[in-house]
Amino acid sequence: MYFLYCSIVVLVFSNISNSVKVDMEGSISLGKDILDSLSNFFGGPVLNYRRSMAPVVDEDNITTLVKTTALCKDLQFCVPMWNFMEEYVIVLAKSIQTILSGILEDSFKRFIFEGQLKLYLEMVRHILENTDAKISEDNKIYYWIDTMKNICSKFQEMSSIFITEEFQIDPNKVNDVKKDLDHKLVIATVLVEMKYQVELCYRHNICVESFEVTKALNTLLERFKSLSDEKVRQFLKYFYEGLFDTPFYSYINEETAHELQVILNDMAYSKEVSTKDVLSTIQGIVKTRLDTITTNQEEKLYHDALLIHGILSDMDHIYSLHKSKQFAIFFENFLIWIDSLDFQLDKDIRLVMRDIGENLWAAPHNLLVKLTNEVKVFLELTVDPVPKNK
Template sequence: LVSLNDAVKVNMQGALSFGKEVMDTISHFMQKSPIVSGRRSMPFSRETDVLYLIIKSTYLCRDLEFCDGKLEQFLNDYIMVQTKSIEAIFEGILSQKDLGNEETQIVKRLIFEEELKKCLREIRKLLRFINVKASAGNDPYVWTELIKKISIMFQTAAIEFASKRLEGSPKDINEVKKKLKQKFVIATAIVEGKFESKLCAEYDICIKSYECTKALDTLLGSFKEMKEENVKIFIRYVSEALIESKFYSHVSEVTANELQIILNDMAYSDNVPTKEVLLTIHRTVEDRLNSLINKKHMINGRDVELVHAILSDMDHIYGKHSVDPFHTFMSSFFEWSRTGARLGTPVRTLLKEITDELSELEADLSLKLVNEVRAFLEITVDPEK
């Protein structure tokens, strides 16, 4: 076992940044030609990479029509990059210790090996289950769900693996655990986004429905022509409805308090350019729409990546709806923007409908969404340490 105790002591002030080593790893294994970036510039060979050989030797798609042929290669590559990104995070932490001897270096490189093997067994079970239920091997909804389930599987394994190896005071452990969790959530989300695009661009298995992203794009885009005061009034409706919902029960007290303060400032303070803030968010939503249309995922900042991941999850949740699920709310919204009609009830109704939809979600996908929302709020609204 590799203890993270000494390795994380240097980070007890909450200074676990999203390291360049993770970005280099993801970029390296996603590109056809190796990038030039220090130790990551070494050519990658599937034939000699230990972790990849472990994945390949599992024969995940053996006797499964759902993912045979080229799709098995895609799946192996996806699992490999998820594994490599997590390995890179652990390497980044452990490299801060004096790990000079060769034996420790070998252990460090393969720190996540046993967890990978456990994940592979679970993935094989999942694939066999999907193979029985799937009507076609190229169903975009099924493949998107598979990608997401594997993502949360690795995310959870990494978080649990790290948590068991932290020592110190409860306060220090909780702070480091939170920072580590953010890193794992962001890393797995980036890989997931890249491979969703790869699945579409190279295998023509593309997301057909993204109603949540389209509705949010329309909503935020409408603020361009709206007066600042009306935008603030809209935020008041949202802020009040959130308090009545179960939303704040899913985040820490610190995060909940900070978010309420921010929403209050956006709703009432003359010093906060609320319209500008929402239009900035709109550009992020537009970016996701463009990535879906252009079949290309560009790695962005941590907050943007998490917004993309959250929207992707929400689009998937609403992917089974045959009609526009947000039509009623959007109609009420545009009536309010034209006539000033009250919007409180439509906003509360929308949040209740979303809550009801999420309550039907499988536990793993629900955890995935909660982790992403929590990480996003922690890195954007929590006070700086």
């Protein structure tokens, strides 16, 4: 849970980029719309229009590889959605290839990428087989969302391995380029997953129903609006100090950890920072996610807001099976603390952070890796200082 809290708290410090708007003109054009969105998302020049920017329906190598794998063959749950599943996988693969080829240029080895893709298509087929063995009418929504997230996680893994094993570039630039690639690849996969979740609901009436983390966070942030700045800073102080009792900082790099601590310290202790206004802004963003889920109509998303959407989506999904009673106790004591002058909430915050964290770690490893990747990229984009050469 502390991953979520940290991500949301620092959202307001994000850098604004070009926006992405969902276009629902139909599944045939959706794939190209996403690739075009990625081009706009990253400023155009970083993506190579000569490579992999054709519509999904074109018979290019990636489309051929996916179609010949016959991902849905003999899988009862998947056969009626064959075209949807193939397009989702094709667009994930094309998005990754487009970014890699656009940045690495001549260093990008297409035949190696396609060889790796073949291996990961077998893994995708295995994910679908596992889903087919578990899915029923009662749990259909959960397993469809779970399948999409697992596939997205595998493609994040594939791109990370490709960068590590096949990277050939000036040693003096390798770290900066790798970081830039990691950011773009994670953003791209989150964008594809989020857009196809909308498509899944819009076209096939399979819509997310469990979003308890988002609702709880929205309720918590809404309550802060009626509190004094001093009371809100006291809450942030409890959270800031409690964070040191968690392993959170061990999952992010030293520079990001330092910058985040400075921001949280200012929000908790400095009267120069309007902590209440910051949290009110964040509440508006979280509420937008609620509106997106309930109406299935996305608004314009910046890359930081998109990552928050993805992080909350993962948290909602994981938490739907790993609920914590401690969270209900925390809310009861939170309501007492609001009207009390001497009630201390620090213990409750520490307990709920630890308890929900333990429940999250009980989730499948690949989903936790996916969540961690997205949080790390979000923090690096919004917290880390901008390099002097940029």
